[in-house]
Amino acid sequence: MKKCFLSFALVAMFSGLSFGQLIDEKNVTVTMDLQPVLQLHMTTPDQVDFVFDDIREYYSGIIKYAATILKVSSSVTWDLYAVGTSQAGTIWDQQMTYSGGGGANAISALPLSCLELHQYEANRYDANAAGGTATDYSGLFQDAQTAAPVVGQNSIFYSATPYTAPGVDQKYIQGHSGTVAGDDGAPGGSYLIASPGVGQDFTDYYFTIDYRIVPGLPAIFPFAGDNLGNAEDLETVNAAGAYANPGVYTMNVKYILLEDQ
């Protein structure tokens, strides 16, 4: 038996070494780390100033055309929204008061919604929007002298918690609340290489933003409102005869780019 094993071993050894076959294999491991990248490039003045020192400006308002240009690059499906906020939360921060605080009906709690935006081009991914006056800011600014303004149509979405994304009844610049494929989020891409689609002047990754404030006379901000159509002008919110307290006010506009949600 031992001889048999030994013979087999010798045969195997000779077959393995003397008549070895050429075969060998090497391998390489390849890893790919795709990190989510969302980049928002914004061209804008550090501060957009509205100075109302002429009666004509109270009536007609002041418009800052294309004061902000937004350029998006994203490796994932994305939404973009603007949100007005302030230290006070949902009203402008009064930095200075003129005329000793105004009269008895002078109101310093100005709604953030008195700031209007107009975006170009329109939101193309807002299919899941529901219940609001507008899904974006693409509507033209209404005539400042119109007798029956559609309140809130261009008013900025505002919130004391600006990093909480707007709901389905609020405005987005691009995309919307929800994740319906192809409808509620713009596809990944970049303003660097995208081309405008049919009928578009800009790509899905480039927007210009106009700003307008119309105080009116008396200064009640007749176009202010939320996106559900509720008026937020000073008379409606306070009482007949109310008007804006002369002074310096500030608010903050944030542009938030986030993965589709």
Add this chain to the structure above:
Amino acid sequence: MRNILTTFFLFFFLYQTDAQVCLNPVTSNCADAIMGTSEFLMTTSGNVDFVFDDMRDFITGITHSGSTMLRLRIDEVVPNSCRWRLMMYIDNNSVLPANEWETLVNYGTSGQNPELDLIEVKIYNGCGTPLNSGVFQIFAGNTQYDLLEIIPMGPRIVPAPCDGSQVNGPGSYLTDYNEYSFTIDYRIKPGYILKPGAYQIKIHFCLVEV
């Protein structure tokens, strides 16, 4: 004696290299590269890592040039009979579906999983002996164990003038570097449709006599 025999058989069976694609040859005309005088050497920088953390990378892609180098020395045992084949194949660690990379972790929810035909490889040497030398190629079959031939099975071609022939006879990188060494570049251009995450594949290089 029993221990000696057990050790011997273990050694013997380990010696028989095998893989799903890299099948045992049926001839013994070339010296083997494990115990014999032939050599199959690979130099690579460990993992080939592609990290996409900037939009420019997503747009332009990332290329790792010369990440893998193969060097061959092929000796023949039976005169005028030794010829060989060199190929590479892709492996996703057998995850399903068979056309996708193995997912290590996801960073988000939107997007598609990357498929195996995402990675591009370019194989070249000084004499242009590889099939499709110097051209970025994909694993077009887009499935586990899909093959790309580097030196395909063909009639025996011994080292020739440096003319792009697919040399597959005996020879050595030591004396004929431009026909017996191979450089591999890797490139990935992910675009914007993929799901953020970390993914992995393995690329095998198989040398076998034919």
